[in-house]
Every structure is written in structure tokens, then in C-alpha cells.
Amino acid sequence: LPGPVSLYLAGPEVFLPNAREVGAAKKAICAEHGFLGRFPLDGTDGTNGDSGPVTDGHAIFRSCIDMMQDCDVIVANMTPFRGPSMDVGTAVEIGLMFALGRPVFGYTNVVGDYSTRVTADGWQVEDFGFADNLMCEGPVFESGGSIVRTGVADVERLTDLTGFEACVRAAARTLGLET
Amino acid sequence: LPGPVSLYLAGPEVFLPNAREVGAAKKAICAEHGFLGRFPLDGTDGTNGDSGPVTDGHAIFRSCIDMMQDCDVIVANMTPFRGPSMDVGTAVEIGLMFALGRPVFGYTNVVGDYSTRVTADGWQVEDFGFADNLMCEGPVFESGGSIVRTGVADVERLTDLTGFEACVRAAARTLGLET
Numbered sequence: 598l599p600g601p602v603s604l605y606l607a608g609p610e611v612f613l614p615n616a617r618e619v620g621a622a623k624k625a626i627c628a629e630h631g632f633l634g635r636f637p638l639d640g641t642d643g644t645n646g647d648s649g650p651v652t653d654g655h656a657i658f659r660s661c662i663d664m665m666q667d668c669d670v671i672v673a674n675m676t677p678f679r680g681p682s683m684d685v686g687t688a689v690e691i692g693l694m695f696a697l698g699r700p701v702f703g704y705t706n707v708v709g710d711y712s713t714r715v716t717a718d719g720w721q722v723e724d725f726g727f728a729d730n731l732m733c734e735g736p737v738f739e740s741g742g743s744i745v746r747t748g749v750a751d752v753e754r755l756t757d758l759t760g761f762e763a764c765v766r767a768a769a770r771t772l773g774l775e776t
Numbered sequence: 777l778p779g780p781v782s783l784y785l786a787g788p789e790v791f792l793p794n795a796r797e798v799g800a801a802k803k804a805i806c807a808e809h810g811f812l813g814r815f816p817l818d819g820t821d822g823t824n825g826d827s828g829p830v831t832d833g834h835a836i837f838r839s840c841i842d843m844m845q846d847c848d849v850i851v852a853n854m855t856p857f858r859g860p861s862m863d864v865g866t867a868v869e870i871g872l873m874f875a876l877g878r879p880v881f882g883y884t885n886v887v888g889d890y891s892t893r894v895t896a897d898g899w900q901v902e903d904f905g906f907a908d909n910l911m912c913e914g915p916v917f918e919s920g921g922s923i924v925r926t927g928v929a930d931v932e933r934l935t936d937l938t939g940f941e942a943c944v945r946a947a948a949r950t951l952g953l954e955t
Contacts, residue, residue: 614899661911720788731865734833735838
């Protein structure tokens with residue numbers, strides 16, 4: 598029998614003070630829908646012995662890359678983070694998983710298009726009806742994934758898991774784990 | 777003889793009103809260092825006949841993906857854009873080119889570490905001595921590339937090409953096009 602379908606949990610939650618708790622909650626939801634959820638911090642304790650901080654960063658990076666290569670699908674939290682766009686680290690992961698041929702699913706807890714969040718500043722603001730920069734959403738559509746947009750209270754914007762669960766369910770249906 | 781070494785010009789300049797002019801300037805610098813520069817907008821006129829805006833976005837995405845697959849190396853503008861981090865679309869492109877095994881080079885016109893630009897907000901701020909999120913900089917170091925940080929006047933932050941040229945020169949040396 599093939600192993601379980603592994604799902605990479607990409608998003609800025611790794612920066613939450615209770616990151617591992619959030620990771621556990623996401624993994625529980627994955628399990629309910631037939632996935633083995635993998636949380637980036639699972640692969641590292643955030644340190645690399647007594648070496649310096651840059652080396653630690655490299656070790657965490659390598660751990661995340663290894664984990665993604667082991668995963669069959671990615672569900673990315675595309676909620677705006679520290680600006681009008683999603684977390685840039687998660688964006689790198691979307692590009693990487695797309696290049697590896699994995700289906701990319703995304704969710705955002707902000708309903709509006711990207712163009713509604715950016716003020717005209719002399720630069721062109723793309724207005725394709727996307728939740729974010731077209732390079733973020735393109736991998737979702739081309740890989741057969743989907744994006745879930747959910748409106749939540751501001752204070753819950755980066756922690757509410759309603760849209761996440763809907764996204765995992767969409768992935769489970771697309772991959773034939775659920776009907 | 778092998779063809780010229782193609783260099784993908786990733787960055788938020790595509791949103792500048794004079795984007796094609798900036799692209800031409802970057803391509804001229806590439807040529808001086810032995811590269812064929814490819815600018816994302818070269819592959820598209822920004823429209824797709826009379827179809828709607830979402831289809832246009834998809835066409836631009838596909839054009840950029842095709843161009844990246846044709847390129848041997850990427851030089852990414854990692855200057856903070858609309859927030860404390862780099863442009864998310866460029867971040868996706870870094871992840872994609874890294875996964876394709878291409879050397880990733882980057883430059884930023886802001887000298888300080890990422891940690892100096894983010895205020896404590898209850899979330900953890902990574903402090904690895906990187907210019908941005910570790911997932912952005914990891915592909916550079918692991919692929920054999922390098923990052924150039926250049927301090928410039930605020931008003932020139934997203935247009936000054938001094939650091940870009942230094943980055944192209946670094947890429948030319950790393951790839952053996954220059955000594």
C-alpha cells in the first residue's frame with residue numbers, strides 16, 4: 598500500500614509565539630481529511646548546536662526544503678502578512694512546490710482583491726481579480742489547486758482556521774481522498 | 777558553440793510606469809557582462825486579445841514561467857517593496873528557479889537586516905542576520921549565488937542599478953563569464 602498523502606503546511610504561523618500549538622491544530626485537521634500534515638518547525642528545534650544564528654537559519658532552510666520534497670501537496674496561508682501581500686517565505690515555498698509539480702492550494706483570511714489593498718503610488722497596481730500578486734496565484738490555478746477566501750475578524754486574521762479547513766477539504770476532494 | 781547565458785531579471789520593476797525602459801537598462805548591463813538579460817514583460821504585451829483580466833493574468837504568468845525555464849540564472853531584486861519584505865512575486869520566482877537547479881543571485885538597495893525593519897508585534901521576528909525571510913535568502917546561499925546589499929537614497933530605492941550591476945558582475949564571475 599502507498600504511504601499516507603503528505604501535506605506541507607506553509608504559512609507565517611511559524612512566527613507565532615505558540616507556533617507549535619497552531620501546527621498541531623492544523624495537523625489534526627489534516628488527519629480528519631486523510632492527510633499527514635507536516636509543519637515546518639517539526640523538522641528542527643530552531644537551533645543547530647552552538648553555531649551562530651546564520652548557520653541556524655541555513656539549517657532551518659535545509660530542513661524545510663527536505664520536508665517539501667517529501668510532501669505531495671502544499672496548503673499555503675496566503676493571508677496578508679506585515680503588508681498588503683502574503684508572507685514572502687511562503688511565496689518562495691509556493692514557487693518551489695509548483696516547480697516540483699506538486700498541487701498548490703492556498704487560503705486567505707482576507708476576502709478582497711490585492712488591488713483593493715494597495716494605494717496608487719506612481720507604480721502600477723495589477724488588477725487581475727487575484728487575491729495577491731499574479732505569480733502567487735498562478736501556481737495554484739496551473740497546478741489544479743484552488744484558493745479559499747474567508748472573511749474573518751481582524752484580530753483572528755492570522756489564526757482563524759475556518760478557511761484552512763475548507764482548503765484542506767478542497768485538496769482532499771481534488772486528490773480523491775474524500776468525495 | 778553553446779548559446780548565450782540567459783539571465784532572468786526578477787523584480788518589482790515590472791510595476792513601474794516606465795517598466796520597459798528599466799528592463800532595457802538592465803538588459804544593457806547584462807550584455808556588458810556576457811549575459812542575455814530576459815525581462816518578464818518581454819514575453820507579453822500585458823493583454824491576451826479581448827479576454828478578461830483574469831485570463832490576462834494567467835497568460836502573463838505562463839509567459840514568465842516559460843521564460844524562467846529558458847533561463848540559466850536569476851538575478852532577483854530583493855529590495856523591500858510595499859512593506860518590510862521583498863516583492864512576493866519575485867519570491868515565488870526565487871523558489872521556482874531554485875527548484876529548477878538554477879543559481880540564484882539577489883540584490884537589495886536596503887542595507888539593514890530584516891529584523892531591523894519589523895516591529896515586535898507579539899510575533900517572533902527571525903534574526904539570522906539575513907536581508908529578508910530565511911526562505912528568500914536560503915536559495916541564494918544553497919545554489920552558489922550571492923547577495924549584494926547597497927545603501928541608496930530612499931527615492932532611488934527601487935530604481936538605482938548600482939547594486940544590480942554588482943550582482944550581475946558577481947554572477948558573471950561565478951559562472952566563469954568574467955574573471
